Amino acid sequence: MSPAFGRGVMTNHMVDMKNTDVALIMGSNMAENHPIGIKWLAEARRVRGAKIIHVDPRYTRTSVIADLYAPMRPGTDIAFLGGMVNYIIQNNLYHKEYVMAYTNASYLIADGYDFKDGIFSGYDAAKRSYNNTTWDYQYDADGTTILKDPTLTNPRCAFQLMAKHYSRYDIDTVVKITGTPKAKYLEVLKLFCSTSAPNKTGCINYAMGITQHTVGSQNVKSFANVQLLLGNMGRPGGGINALRGENNVQGATDMALLFHIIPGYIDSPISNAANKDLLNFVKAVTPGAAKLPAASMAEFRAAVTAGIPNSGFKVNTSKWVVSMLKAWWGDACTPDNDFAYHYLPKRDAAKNYSHIAMFEAMHKGEIDGLFVMGSNPVVGGPNANKEQTAMTKLKWMVSVDLWLNETAEFWTYAGWERPHGGTHHMEKITPKDIQTEVFFLPACAVYEKEGTAAQTGRWVQYRWKGAEPLGESKSDLWIIDEIAKKVQGLYKGSTKPQDEPLTKMTWGYGHGEEPEPILVGKELSGYTVADKKPIAAGFGALKDDGSTACGVWVYCGQMASKADGSLDYKPMHRDNKDNSKTGLGLFSNWGWCWPVNRRIVYNRCSVQPDGVTPWPGDDDRVLIHWDATKISDPLKPEVVGSWVGDDVCDCVKTSPPDKAVPFLMRPEGTGCFFAAKASFKEGPFPEHYEPWESPVKNMMNSQAVNPATKIWEPDKLGTTDKYPFIGTTYRVVEHWQTGALTRNLPWLAELMPNMFVEISEELGRLREIKNGDKVMVSTTRGDIEAVACVTKRIKPYIIDGKEQHLVGALWQYGFKGYATGDPANRLTPHVGDANTMIPEYKAWLCDIRRA
């Protein structure tokens, strides 16, 4: 979503779903994986008669409560949504004023940009990568003003190029690819596209069914194209709701628990010339600043203050970077030493540090040790056989979890049992073959510790402890704190410069037995270095001169000071009165959400371009509007005019409507149909490619798979002669992720006791499998045994006239606990999205036989 809107987050929030007119749930089994969240859709239905559409390869518990269910072959989302974009454009269904004012539809695209047969301009087939300089706009003579065509007729404008690109996604072609019955497909199109009406909004809720593909990022971009055309972004009941699958994964990614970023979604530095020092680094990560002549940080600072064209709000990136450095190394950061920029670890340009890459390296013996915290790759990792084997090459491993999970016990006899008679040959490994030293640190449960969690809607909520941890189990915070203190202690007294990142690291979260979460929160939220007072105003007050410190710039403003000087930690707020005057469920005083408690991002779009008039018939859903007489800062009475409303405005507060850009995190300031430059690895427009293992040829172009995806194991490509059926993985509501917790809970083990796979009655007849039979499912990566659930809820897809069958595998089982079974991830491949490396868990090839 970041290339489309500027931020890659859920744009609205859970409660806001109750304001929608039509909800499209696609790539998500919301009723099972967000069982509490779905009540807001039920509320929308109850109160405003909203309709729910569910598009999914299987008819699940979500489909039951949907008003309209449409089946779709796994991995064909771009075709499905491409057909929707084409339908909207061909039938003139797009929200015209919105598209004109708030998107880059009218922007002219550089002449060098081209697209042919699935390949965009600039492709290097040998490297499987693109040189994306041609994916750019046409500029004025000054080189910074983008040329536009307000009539949207110029064939080089983004809108026309998009129309041309999607003209190949006509309905008949699309349903041939997706296997959706044509009548159903049209019903979905008609219903969802009805939200283009100015007084209607539709939201899209998605999850792993969209992201766990080699084209995952482009799947999401397809949603963005649809929602921008329909005018649903930045409005209550609209938006794109990425349903994050863990209660604090949003927090995790905000804190940069991802290999390629530093906190706040800034690209982490690479060990190369472009990032050789702080100045070069900030030039690289600030949009539009790459060719700036500034020769020092002071000059750079001046350029930022003056404004850098085509930068957007990210022009302030240097302030966030320096504030972060200051938070981590405190006094060791000075203007003279680049604010300790050289302490920051740098990535190797040639290496990939994603999960798949890490286990590939581990398998080659390149990694000595592994911390596995609250994670269970033996069950949840792709190509689980290979990943488990990779662990045997480690010198040491530390597992941190509530129970001894499959990963902690990867070395046991039970861990290496495999079914007999599979197609995949597995070397027999016994504990004495394994030299890894394994440690287990017992962690306590979520109710036994305190701290904040950031949920999918960006709401940061503080949780209080409800019970004492059992036995010797400890909170993750305590464990990390102890390790950090001990490691720092090991280097104490060292004068070696290479040890300074540790010896000079600031680390102080209290002196008691437990680290204090509120002190961590203060560092994350930011404080002025001189007086250590929290910066309540938000990231607008951060500086790049070393006077401010802030662990995560998007969290800035979370902490304030009370009148008596004590800390006011806003995630602790619990005011459940809805501050929205029209009952939109903003609850701005419940917890705190980022950025700066803005509940719905891009909310500039909730009102017409004049900033004052609501969209016709949509008065109740205006989030902000322009008040030309209001003085927002009493200390600056000469600045008249401000954005006001029940939500925090997502634009510069005092910027008048004609200047207040709706998507300020984008350099263009608009929503982007055409994702320019380095946004995506595979292209500015989504294009349909088949999954890496697919039973059919690509009917849209002659590329088999995403041309930019890294292929880790080309020799492991399964083909239909041995593996004729489509395999996919999914969860059930009764179990949580790898089941490391839930399979140890008797009441949940009772509800879902065994590993099973779901197949259609047709496939059951084909392979003579009856409901309840034991079956063996095989891929080139491994074999598993499971019970077969032969069901009416899966039907074969008719792809280009031929039947294709699905084998749906529940992936939540392992050999520990009350409810055991083979991990389905022994089947999935080591291949992932070109941008995020998220493994393609959702579409691969397999065979199934009676065991």
Next chain:
Amino acid sequence: MARLMTNLYDVSKCTACRGCLNACKDSNQLPAVIEPFKGNYDTHGGDTNGNTFTVMRFNEHDDPVDGVRWNFLKYQCMHCIDPECMKVCPKGAYTKLEWGATFHDEEKCIGCQYCTYACPFGIPKYRKHTDTVTKCTLCYERVGEGLTPACTRTCPTGALTFGFRDELLAVAEAKAKFLRANGFPRATVYGKVELGSGTNKIYVLTDTPDKFGLPVDPKVSANTWVWQDWVQPYAGWLIPIALAGSAISFVTTRMLASKGGNHTEGGHE
């Protein structure tokens, strides 16, 4: 007579998350009964047992017009207004609480399971280690404290609600009417008039009851009511009659013998 209070289960809102099943186990501290998966999401064959008061039933149907349907049903004691279990229990272990729950007193129960086989829904089930039957209690202890049943409290989508039966019936009727006009032409309310006087628990179903595994017109079996209502009240009198007859014979033979002189036993002509 107090106003009846009950649970309304609206199938159209249920996502089968089965939080209600867990809440019931937790509230009643029932042990898990882990049985192997047989090919259906149902647990325990879709039936209650001594340690499971409520289950979720999953019924798949493939209709040529409506397409695939997956019908969920939360199955538990219906707390019938005029319960058969109460009628057949030889120890009077069942009573109706004034607010509508069918209360089973475990102290009085002898585990004969007559109620299991008399119940048109087969709900009460034998629990070996207490040698009694058990069933959903409608959380009478919670309701007594002003709370709602555990299952209702947990339900995230509002499929389960608790309140006054007459009000919930009105809500159910309105919802069924709405459903019939919106894609579910056979939507119906179940529990209003079933078994003559209705059941305390009410369902809003999106299709006919048989599509959910419920008996369409539940009846007490003839076996039970012929026995219970006609034969049992009278047949037992035969024993006292036989005893009385023997007592009379005892007296009259001796009276007549003393009249007619001494008999020796052995032959009396």
Next chain:
Amino acid sequence: MQWIPEYRDDVPRVERFNAVARITHWGHTVTFLLCLFTGLALFLGGVDWLATIFGGYRGAGLVHRIAAVGMTLMLVFGTVFGFKGLIAWIKDLLRFGVNDLMFIAIFPFEFLGFKVKVPPQTRFNGGEKGNSMVTPTMVILLVFSGYIMWFPSIFPAGLVRFSYPVHDLAMIFSTVMVCMHGYLGSFHPGSGESFWGMWKGTVRADWAQHHHAIWYKETYGDKSEAE
């Protein structure tokens, strides 16, 4: 007041029932009565004092089941070790004839104490034949229906449901018979001698000749007279 007729060993006695028959009978009596009283404690209302004797409802249930198994074992014992006697019994029942019908018709008068004249009877008179047909049948029904109710999960629900009234009715009829049989086999003047037949095994020869003339003649008397 005379209860059971006096045991006279100074007059000729003949064997009526052998050891196996008597063990089976009394074993059956004890277990049947235990089953009966525990059953009543469990299923009759207002007899809590009866349950207390057995240690409450749990205890009554336990005793009922133990006695039921005991009763089953008695039946097996009697069939296996007294097979010949069982066959003889059944053969006698198959001789049900006019003499037995007349006995049954006249018996009520005798029951009340009036003097009657009945045709000669075989080993078992008409009434005894009736009892022999009804009670064992009821006992077999009790046993089968009892086990079905004890292990309902392995039987079809309809069969289990049917077992409850079967068990109850069989209990009623067998208990009615037991009341009669118990009285007639002990306190009833005239038939009270038969008590000794089942207790010690022998009855007075003159009693036997009078009450079971055909049997006496066939077993102990001059065979030529039987013609």
